Amino acid sequence: MADWNKRYQETDQRLFGENPNEYVREVMARSDTGIKSALMIADGDGRNGAWLAAQGIDVTAVDISNIATEQAREHDKKLGVTVARITADLETWTPDPDQTFDAAFMIYLQCENNVRRRAAGIAAAALNEHGWFAAEGFATGDDGSGELGPGKADLLYDPESLLSALPDFRIVEALSGQIFLDEGVKHRGTGWVFRLLARKP
Numbered sequence: 771m772a773d774w775n776k777r778y779q780e781t782d783q784r785l786f787g788e789n790p791n792e793y794v795r796e797v798m799a800r801s802d803t804g805i806k807s808a809l810m811i812a813d814g815d816g817r818n819g820a821w822l823a824a825q826g827i828d829v830t831a832v833d834i835s836n837i838a839t840e841q842a843r844e845h846d847k848k849l850g851v852t853v854a855r856i857t858a859d860l861e862t863w864t865p866d867p868d869q870t871f872d873a874a875f876m877i878y879l880q881c882e883n884n885v886r887r888r889a890a891g892i893a894a895a896a897l898n899e900h901g902w903f904a905a906e907g908f909a910t911g912d913d914g915s916g917e918l919g920p921g922k923a924d925l926l927y928d929p930e931s932l933l934s935a936l937p938d939f940r941i942v943e944a945l946s947g948q949i950f951l952d953e954g955v956k957h958r959g960t961g962w963v964f965r966l967l968a969r970k971p
């Protein structure tokens with residue numbers, strides 16, 4: 771497993787920028803979601819969870835890095851928002867069985883495919899009826915033109931594998947292609963990504 775603590779520690783800049791991910795904003799801009807609570811899977815130093823909380827969403831966020839979680843808490847404080855932040859490994863973590871969510875966001879969860887698939891499965895199980903699952907990440911299928919990405923196949927989102935963790939879900943959109951990212955020091959350039967929005971029955 772990559773040493774995420776080291777990555778978050780080695781710069782005083784926010785690794786993925788101040789602003790929320792564009793796809794998170796796109797999903798939230800839809801008029802049909804009615805999302806009031808969200809689970810942020812691997813929220814890192816907190817840009818997406820904090821932004822959702824600022825929109826009035828009740829946010830629970832989990833990430834393996836205690837350094838990123840600490841940075842995220844500082845960021846929340848600066849913005850005056852409240853996010854329930856948990857440091858845990860998605861290889862083993864499961865949400866409190868009494869807690870359910872209207873949405874789960876899996877934005878650039880860079881880890882082994884089996885862990886990502888498990889994380890999608892537990893998030894799917896924790897969604898309310900008609901809940902939304904949204905994901906974006908560097909993906910398989912790059913035609914060689916993407917500048918960004920982890921450079922190791924197992925760390926890339928595999929659309930088929932991800933979809934297999936959401937068996938009964940209705941696919942609202944599943945998009946693969948190249949986008950330009952401008953998200954902090956780590957995500958600046960072109961990347962081949964998979965974006966998924968799916969809805970629980």
Ligand SMILES: C[S@@+](CC[C@H](N)C(=O)[O-])C[C@H]1O[C@@H](n2cnc3c(N)ncnc32)[C@H](O)[C@@H]1O
Pocket residue numbers: 774786791811812813814815816817818832833834835838858859860861877878879880881885
């Ligand atoms: C590329 S960063 C993205 C962070 C955040 N989602 C964002 O877009 O700003 C990947 C994140 O996945 C987290 N991560 C990797 N493996 C994990 C695991 N097994 N359990 C929980 N978090 C993990 C890392 O700590 C890191 O914060």
